[in-house]
Amino acid sequence: MPFQLKHEQIVFSGIKPSGRLNIGGYIGSLSQWAEMQEKYTCLFCVVDYHAITVKQKPSDLEKWTLELVKTYLAAGVNPKKSILFRQSDLSAHTELAWILNCTAHMADLKKMTQFKEKSLGQKETVSVGLFTYPVLMAADILLHQTDIVPVGEDQKQHVELARDLAKRFNNEYGRVFEIPESVVRKNGARIMSLQDPFKKMSKSENGAGCIDLLEDIEEARKKIRRAVTDSGNQIKYDKKNKPAISNLLTIYSHLSRRSIDEIEKEYEGKGYGDFKKDLEGVVVDFLSAFQKNYNKISDQEALKILEAGRERAEEMAQKTLVKVKKLIGIK
Numbered sequence: 001m002p003f004q005l006k007h008e009q010i011v012f013s014g015i016k017p018s019g020r021l022n023i024g025g026y027i028g029s030l031s032q033w034a035e036m037q038e039k040y041t042c043l044f045c046v047v048d049y050h051a052i053t054v055k056q057k058p059s060d061l062e063k064w065t066l067e068l069v070k071t072y073l074a075a076g077v078n079p080k081k082s083i084l085f086r087q088s089d090l091s092a093h094t095e096l097a098w099i100l101n102c103t104a105h106m107a108d109l110k111k112m113t114q115f116k117e118k119s120l121g122q123k124e125t126v127s128v129g130l131f132t133y134p135v136l137m138a139a140d141i142l143l144h145q146t147d148i149v150p151v152g153e154d155q156k157q158h159v160e161l162a163r164d165l166a167k168r169f170n171n172e173y174g175r176v177f178e179i180p181e182s183v184v185r186k187n188g189a190r191i192m193s194l195q196d197p198f199k200k201m202s203k204s205e206n207g208a209g210c211i212d213l214l215e216d217i218e219e220a221r222k223k224i225r226r227a228v229t230d231s232g233n234q235i236k237y238d239k240k241n242k243p244a245i246s247n248l249l250t251i252y253s254h255l256s257r258r259s260i261d262e263i264e265k266e267y268e269g270k271g272y273g274d275f276k277k278d279l280e281g282v283v284v285d286f287l288s289a290f291q292k293n294y295n296k297i298s299d300q301e302a303l304k305i306l307e308a309g310r311e312r313a314e315e316m317a318q319k320t321l322v323k324v325k326k327l328i329g330i331k
């Protein structure tokens, strides 16, 4: 039975199965998804071809993929409302990526901050895949005629590139792609390391500055206790002068679903000690509830959901790819 589009506008997002998602990725991106599925037709993808742009152990890829699907579900993504699928299940993604590689310019990709950061120190041995990574991401987005892309701050530039490639292709060959827009949280789009408020909390960092969604609860407690703070003792959101406390306030606010204003008021006259003790509670409550949801889902269920998602996602993908190929003169 063909999948009926329930809502007019289309949302697409994805995460790499390259390790465990941390609370930064949750706050910046994943936490927006469940809400969006009530208003939009949503496609949420496990982007395994993106994961292999840096070395991965082959035997880990399937494990991380299933973990990620379960993570999506535990965060409230509902497979009855949204399409969950694996990027490599649809060859249209890599096919369109190749075509868009021929639309992208070297200069477009040389500007990409993520590539510059990730290739630092690797020089000539960095994979070409890491360089063209944003083109594959553009293919993911454009293939499904996406309107909205919820991501963290670090991916905004890649969505910008997807927009540019869509416009360039449409101008050159004829209108085929929607022009997507990123949706980035006003506050929380860049959660910083608990050990260094000038460094992004990141999956690949994985140290004391980063809390995974599946983190051992006692470990998580320790990481909050050890989190760095700023000079002074006031609990005040001030990114410039109090970057560490501002980051902790942002985490507190998102995980407890309370506004920063409200939290600041509650801690007027109190010090960092009280605040961090309560933050520990907020993080532990959040992680416990999340992990309880996560543990209810089996690998078999996750696999079934991916299989159903593949069928649904295939339709739109093929429609777009057929049009694109015709426009460029390939049968």
Ligand code: ATP
Pocket (backbone or CB within 6 Å): 014, 015, 016, 018, 022, 024, 025, 026, 027, 028, 029, 030, 150, 151, 152, 153, 154, 155, 188, 189, 190, 191, 192, 200, 201, 202, 203, 204, 205
């Ligand atoms: P890596 O560091 O290995 O590149 P990552 O931790 O950035 O991985 P991704 O899979 O690349 O994880 O990111 C998943 C999503 O979460 C993306 O939309 C990304 O922008 C967002 N995200 C990742 N880290 C953060 C963060 N610290 N704050 C806010 N959003 C984040």
Ligand code: LTN
Pocket (backbone or CB within 6 Å): 012, 013, 014, 015, 016, 047, 050, 136, 137, 140, 141, 149, 150, 151, 155, 158
């Ligand atoms: N590059 C993103 C993951 C990603 C993505 C996408 C996000 C791949 N394709 C399409 C949104 C839309 C990352 O590193 N987090």
